[in-house]
Amino acid sequence: MSRTTGIVQDVKYMEHGAGFDHPESPERLRAIYKMLELPPMAGKFTNIPPRPATIDELALIHRSSYIDSVAATAGRPYTPLDPDTATTAESFTAARLAAGGLLNAIDSVVAGDVDNAFALVRPPGHHAEANAAMGFCLFNNVAIGAMHAVNKHAMERVLIVDWDLHHGNGTQHSFYEDNRVLYFSTHQYPYYPGTGALEENGRGAGLGYTINVPLRPGAGDARYVNFFRKILLPVALKFKPELILVSAGFDIYEHDPLGGMKVTPEGFACLTRVLLNIADACCQGRLVMTLEGGYHIQGQTEGVKRVLQEMLDETRTEAENLFSPAGDNRQEDLFIGKIKEQIRPYWPM
Ligand SMILES: [Zn+2]
DSSP states (O other): OOOOEEEEOOGGGGGOOOOTTOSSOTHHHHHHHHHHHSTTTTTOSEEOOOOOOOHHHHTTTSOHHHHHHHHTTTTOSOEEEETTEEEOTTHHHHHHHHHHHHHHHHHHHHHTSSSEEEEOOSSOOTTOBTTBOBTTBSSOHHHHHHHHHHHHSOOSOEEEEEOSSSOOHHHHHHTTTOSSEEEEEEEESSOTTOOOOTTOOOOGGGTTSEEEEEEOTTOBHHHHHHHIIIIIHHHHHHHOOSEEEEEEOOTTBTTOTTOOOBBOHHHHHHHHHHHHHHHHHHSTTOEEEEEOOOOOHHHHHHHHHHHHHHHTTSOOOOGGGSOOOOSOHHHHHHHHHHHHHHHTTTSOO
16 A cells, blocks of 8 residues: 655745845755656655635734735845845745645645645744744744644644754744644754743643653654654544644754754654554544755755655655664653653643
């Protein structure tokens, strides 16, 4: 049995220029799209054409005053929005198309046109707040996607998994008091953007529906897979998501210029396998990835390739195949115990 995988790609995503010599460059997608045209990847995917998200869809997460301010940058050659984030003339169009591309990917998976999908879009989204651009992000694609699943598809439980190097502050804040969307993040900590402490678990009705795994630099494949298997998996099987969305950041790659993690392409494949197993157990395999960060062009491209091969079921990567450095596992067991202790009031295990 193999699976059908949809991909969202569009040359307009490369027309958003983040600024001269900016790490979040159009080159990121150019390399991925080229990889998709060549063997062994060519011809294996169902193309899902994107559409611009409507203003109402952006407003599922963002304030209208903020949407207006991004819209006002259209056609202007350069507008700085935060110390790391700027727009060029086509950025508003590209950002609407990024969010809308993910929405179409979700709709295709829910309709059963494809089994799973990967929105290969930019600008990324998980730092964008309701009223602010931040950290290379304009609109919060994954948060808009989750609200779309709730609104349009009447879903009551959506799981967002965020393996980007950085904590997805905007996503966390969007659902901090909401029990319909469970947000699980692994991230380097303390680090940009500063949020994502172990103790941040949600508020009010959302208490327990935010789970943070803050990590010191140096975590590699085996450690990441361990966190997914020992923390995420049991929680997710209890939560029973109707859809899994992934903020897939490739800046945890071992040679990423912005990060300190040690994940290899095989590690990305194995993390994908854990998520496919959860999706198979809970929601007929419905898994939709969206591209976040990743600044080592070749490493990111290789990572995306291995994720897609896993999504197709061409490979079935198990943790046992991963490189696992000899070392002090006791420290790690203690940390996993500490995380379990933290979330035990909400997720007994
Ligand atoms: Zn990142």
